[in-house]
């Protein structure tokens with residue numbers, strides 16, 4: 590491999606352009622220039638063998654090589670022609686090649702049969718880059734150009750292009766054109782189906798990811814995704830991030846809401862609380878549904894004092910926002926337990942401490958926050 594390929598002012602970059610689209614297109618156009626060069630050599634040999642007229646061959650060679658060099662220059666300069674969106678100008682390049690092929694047919698005399706198969710090759714290559722409509726149009730264009738040259742030559746040079754032979758060649762060209770048209774339609778359908786399948790697959794993967802990480806009712810993280818977040822944050826702590834606080838929140842007398850207003854109202858209350866917490870807490874805070882009417886909140890890089898202050902903010906916000914959709918005076922309150930978490934090894938223990946503090950808040954009358962007792966030896 591060329592070690593200088595991507596260096597800022599390397600020869601490769603100078604000649605072929607920066608790595609990426611421009612370089613790929615330049616290399617492709619260089620390859621078609623190479624094909625035109627090979628044709629020029631082949632024609633030269635045919636001239637030597639007396640099969641082609643020297644002047645006619647010369648004119649075609651100049652036409653082919655000039656065009657191919659121009660395409661290389663346009664690709665290298667990333668030049669866009671007005672009205673052509675495709676930076677490779679595939680339609681234009683193939684049209685140019687088809688004109689050269691038809692011209693070549695007109696000068697090749699006895700060796701002209703081979704020219705028809707080269708037209709097929711060009712059209713089949715085009716199918717991979719073009720839309721079915723473009724492929725079909727170019728298929729017909731190639732056929733028309735060849736037929737035009739055949740008709741012209743049978744009139745002007747019937748000795749070398751006898752009508753009977755040209756009829757057979759015309760039939761071959763017609764079969765090729767019909768084949769290209771049919772194949773391009775099938776190929777187009779296949780491509781559309783593949784694109785659709787890819788879009789479906791991407792959507793299904795996104796859905797699976799959502800289902801695997803989100804709580805279906807509230808849309809916040811589920812327990813599994815919450816554990817992942819806790820693990821990620823504690824590894825940040827290992828790399829020097831400040832300690833985090835964990836908060837266990839349990840909605841008060843939730844059974845009563847269900848029993849009084851129905852299960853659907855209970856669901857609404859859970860959604861309302863999840864929304865409120867997401868809106869009220871800091872952007873970096875993460876909330877997950879831990880189970881039933883219990884939530885776990887992770888407050889990264891947060892001191893105990895700041896954690897208490899944030900929990901209080903949430904509690905006050907809940908008091909100010911009655912669940913009017915269910916009942917005008919229905920207010921959700923919660924009991925919470927807060928505990929600092931010292932790292933990866935402390936996650937389970939910190940959740941347990943916060944849980945116990947939350948139960949203490951329940952026994953102390955609910956609608957309050959309790960702090961877990963300091964950790965022995967910390």
Ligand SMILES: Nc1nc2c(ncn2[C@@H]2O[C@H](COP(=O)(O)OP(=O)(O)OP(=O)(O)O)[C@@H](O)[C@H]2O)c(=O)[nH]1
Pocket residue numbers: 806839840841842843844845847851852853854855856859880881882951955
């Ligand atoms: N509507 C609804 N209810 C749920 C859901 N998950 C759990 N619950 C209900 O939440 C209630 C929890 O009741 P309890 O554990 O007795 O607690 P509580 O009534 O909140 O009382 P305290 O926690 O002591 O304040 C039960 O009635 C569960 O059925 C849910 O997804 N939707």
